[in-house]
Amino acid sequence: MKNDFKNVPKHYAARSDEKMKEVLMDPAGTGPAIHYYMIRGGSEQKNITIWEPGTISGEYIKTYGHYHIGDLSETYWVLFGKGVALLQKLAEDENGEMTADVVEEFRAISVGAGQEVFMPKKFGHLLANVGETYFVTADDSPVDFEERDPASFPGHADYDFVQKMRGFAYYVVENNGEPALKKNPLYKSIKKEDLGGLKVIE
Numbered sequence: 001m002k003n004d005f006k007n008v009p010k011h012y013a014a015r016s017d018e019k020m021k022e023v024l025m026d027p028a029g030t031g032p033a034i035h036y037y038m039i040r041g042g043s044e045q046k047n048i049t050i051w052e053p054g055t056i057s058g059e060y061i062k063t064y065g066h067y068h069i070g071d072l073s074e075t076y077w078v079l080f081g082k083g084v085a086l087l088q089k090l091a092e093d094e095n096g097e098m099t100a101d102v103v104e105e106f107r108a109i110s111v112g113a114g115q116e117v118f119m120p121k122k123f124g125h126l127l128a129n130v131g132e133t134y135f136v137t138a139d140d141s142p143v144d145f146e147e148r149d150p151a152s153f154p155g156h157a158d159y160d161f162v163q164k165m166r167g168f169a170y171y172v173v174e175n176n177g178e179p180a181l182k183k184n185p186l187y188k189s190i191k192k193e194d195l196g197g198l199k200v201i202e
């Protein structure tokens with residue numbers, strides 16, 4: 001192990017409440033100053049993400065969510081806490097371009113410490129912290145440190161579709177102390193879904 005810290009890229013990144021308002025169920029809700037913290041090490045060292053616990057107008061604290069550019073899959077290992085992973089694949093038009101508001105396939109998966117969740121290529125993904133403690137994961141996503149503001153928004157990820165649709169097709173919300181799902185009205189349709197046993201509330 002080399003101890004040359006002069007050329008070490010910036011590994012720490014944090015997602016602010018201001019940025020997260022773009023994708024919250026209630027953009028006027030009050031969240032913590034930072035929703036989640038990341039140490040980005042890339043495929044080799046892995047990336048560590050730590051979520052704050054809590055809800056914002058009933059919605060559990062989550063990651064922003066993104067799609068990968070290219071045929072890149074990813075694995076998340078849950079180290080601590082309880083979460084719900086949301087995966088969604090958008091429908092594609094005749095030119096192979098993703099359609100922002102039509103979901104080809106949606107999956108919700110409940111996960112806890114010791115479990116892993118695989119994000120297949122083409123599936124946008126986010127994770128929500130549905131427990132009462134920090135939620136902590138490791139993942140093997142590559143990080144391009146050459147990009148502008150690389151630690152915060154790695155070059156392999158596309159955030160525009162999620163921003164445009166103000167989140168995924170469902171929000172993960174608290175219902176009598178348990179996680180449930182609530183539809184995002186901006187989406188036109190979901191062709192196929194597996195909600196992992198989670199209840200859908202109005």
Ligand SMILES: [Fe+2]
Nearest residue numbers: 068074141157
């Ligand atoms: Fe990813």
